């Protein structure tokens with residue numbers, strides 16, 4: 522029994538979880554129109570590098586704009602189709618995309634829920650882990666908000682803060698004395714991916 526558990530654990534893969542707004546695309550408030558969705562520089566290439574290293578890339582995003590009635594689900598679908606299209610142009614792809622549409626005070630009662638998936642809660646990561654066979658403790662969470670770091674910490678993942686989006690502002694939350702600290706602070710997603718790949722290379726060298 523223990524052997525089977527170990528076997529299963531070995532088969533689980535580490536993933537790279539990415540926040541969306543401010544990490545992949547420019548921070549523009551609520552993305553309530555396609556014209557507000559712009560990939561940040563170097564993002565396509567950074568995700569392609571993860572693809573080339575066979576590291577699953579999973580986007581986890583809070584989209585309370587749905588709950589607040591700022592945009593319909595059809596707009597969110599169109600934005601994500603555009604995201605996939607722009608990434609594909611750079612030869613990159615996502616292995617998963619998980620969205621929390623909830624808010625406890627949602628205008629639309631379908632989304633009015635004190636859910637367990639709105640970051641910093643870990644529901645999206647846990648769902649992805651179940652569905653994609655991921656090892657959360659060996660995974661990485663990259664985002665521009667302190668809530669992303671808290672979310673990563675909640676599942677024992679290695680968290681990185683990027684300084685794009687709200688990152689520079691949220692640096693104030695990780696001063697001395699704060700319990701939750703990022704393992705690394707990176708200028709942008711490309712720099713975060715560079716750090717992750719170097720760390721993975723060292724880890725693989727150690728276990729060989």
Ligand SMILES: [Mg+2]
Pocket residue numbers: 540541542543544664665666686
């Ligand atoms: Mg963000």
Ligand SMILES: [Zn+2]
Pocket residue numbers: 621622623636637638639
């Ligand atoms: Zn939720």
